[in-house]
Amino acid sequence: MITVREALPEDINDVYSIACECFNHPWSADMLLQEIRKDRSIVVVAEVDGEVVGFAALAVMFDEGHITNVAVKKDHRKKGVASMMMKSLMQLSEKFPLCMLTLEVRISNVDAINLYKSKGFVIVGARANYYNDTNEDALIMSIFYEVENE
Numbered sequence: 001m002i003t004v005r006e007a008l009p010e011d012i013n014d015v016y017s018i019a020c021e022c023f024n025h026p027w028s029a030d031m032l033l034q035e036i037r038k039d040r041s042i043v044v045v046a047e048v049d050g051e052v053v054g055f056a057a058l059a060v061m062f063d064e065g066h067i068t069n070v071a072v073k074k075d076h077r078k079k080g081v082a083s084m085m086m087k088s089l090m091q092l093s094e095k096f097p098l099c100m101l102t103l104e105v106r107i108s109n110v111d112a113i114n115l116y117k118s119k120g121f122v123i124v125g126a127r128a129n130y131y132n133d134t135n136e137d138a139l140i141m142s143i144f145y146e147v148e149n150e
């Protein structure tokens, strides 16, 4: 069974190890720990049988929520883990008055693009040569929320 919960500082070793497995240029353990501790960031972890198998993070900047990391261990992919973590991040982010959620994704990362589309994100733009390692372009994907005017 997959369960998702907010990350605790003691999850940092698992979170950093998953980041290293999943990204060419992972955030440092210090940066990830700061995100876990920050009031204006949300980090969730997914567990299967007590093992942390994925994490996802969102940072609030002004009235925007930036999805900064979504990663699942290779042998636990295609089971709905990322989908559950995204749902949880989106629900938890409702405590902030956000006008949008946004993220960048490699144009070749079809799995991630499909995941975000399934959560309602739409492609709103691109950044040329965004990734230093391959010069690959990034797609910008976002969800916009209605903001009530007083």
Ligand SMILES: CC(C)(COP(=O)(O)OP(=O)(O)OC[C@H]1O[C@@H](n2cnc3c(N)ncnc32)[C@H](O)[C@@H]1OP(=O)(O)O)[C@@H](O)C(=O)NCCC(=O)NCCS
Binding pocket: 022, 023, 070, 071, 072, 073, 076, 077, 078, 079, 080, 081, 082, 083, 084, 104, 105, 106, 109, 110, 111, 112, 114, 115, 118
């Ligand atoms: C992108 C990533 C986070 C997706 O994680 P995941 O846990 O495999 O994602 P999900 O299982 O929720 O969804 C992936 C697919 O599995 C399918 N799936 C979900 N549950 C399933 C199940 N029980 N059986 C079969 N397929 C299933 C989903 O429908 C989805 O299919 P689609 O790609 O055809 O739409 C993962 O591939 C990853 O960590 N990649 C490396 C890091 C990365 O690129 N992160 C994103 C950076 S922007």
